[in-house]
Amino acid sequence: MPFQQGSARTRQRTVLLVGIAVLLAALVLAVVLASLLTHGKHEVSPKMLKWKDRGTTKNLQEVILGRCYNYITAQYPELGDKDCLKIWESLKDAFIYKNPCNITTEDYQPLMELASHPIPCNKSLFWSKTGDLVHRYTKSNQNFLTLEDTLLGYMADRVSWCGDPSAPGINYESCPKRSECESNPGSVFWKMASKMFAEAACGVVQVMLNGSVEAGAFRSSSIFGSIEVFNLNPDKVSEVHIWLMHDLGGPQSESCSGHSIKRLISILEERNLKVICEDNYRPVQLLQCVHNPDHTDCRLCTNST
Secondary structure (H helix, E strand, C coil): CHHHHHHHHHHHHHHHHHHHHHHHHHHHHHHHHHHHHHHHHHHHCHHHCCCCEECCCCCHHHHHHHHHHHHHHHHCHHHCCCCHHHHHHHHHHHHCCCCCCCCCHHHHHHHHHHHCCCCCCCCEEEEECCHHHHHHHHHHCCCCECHHHCHHHHHHCCCCCCECCCCCCECCCEECCCCCCCCCHHHHHHHHHHHHHHHHCCEEEEEEEECCCCCCCCCCCCHHHHHHHHHCCCCCEEEEEEEEECCCCCCCCCCCCCHHHHHHHHHHHHCCCEEEEEECCHHHHHHHHHHCCCCHHHHHHHHCC
16 A cells, blocks of 8 residues: 555656646747747847938937027027927927837827917918028028928928837937838928928918929929928918029029929919919029129129119
């Protein structure tokens, strides 16, 4: 009997040890599988991909806050009630720790509401392919505002940002271009800001286009052609003035009677907007000549006075 009882205890110990061994083996297997799965996720994580555009601007927080404080204190003190810290936090929350190809308009809505401000009538100036010239003009003539002269545009101009699901949540190495994914942080931001800028326009609206672009001054694929044109409110906007500028000495690919301008005028008139187009709007042309006074085009301009 004692021998049989000893054998039973031995069998019980053996079964127990085998059970523990099986449990340990299962735990080890689970850990290995989890490691493999986690490793697989890192393989396809957006951070592991090399995007084609530049990464998040270094010291982004300081840049955004500095521009915000400068705007509301030095340039437009009437906007002094804006909370720059909240504006920065809402921008950060829109993209940090998020897949940079999956940004939505809802992500930016709090920012748009915090940073928006009224645009005086007759001051809205839109542009396409005339970035340097149009901003030189608004710096010299305070009667007009581009999107980049609003608080939102001023803070974000020439700045880049995108997030990543893994720590630290911001990708400083690279960000996706629009050609890589449509719903990237930059594209979604500028589309929303442009739509809001167009909706706020009232009175006489100006648009500066480049008549030296071979493909045509008005492009349906541009932000102006695809978003801003269709968000001008005919009940608030009385006229649209097109300033068709040509590069000094550059090709005059298109005039106000050109094919793409006719298409733009047709779109605007269909929306019950009155349109006036002027080739080489003189105040802007004179600004071009300030930077190149000896150019032939400028001498002709001077002689005509």
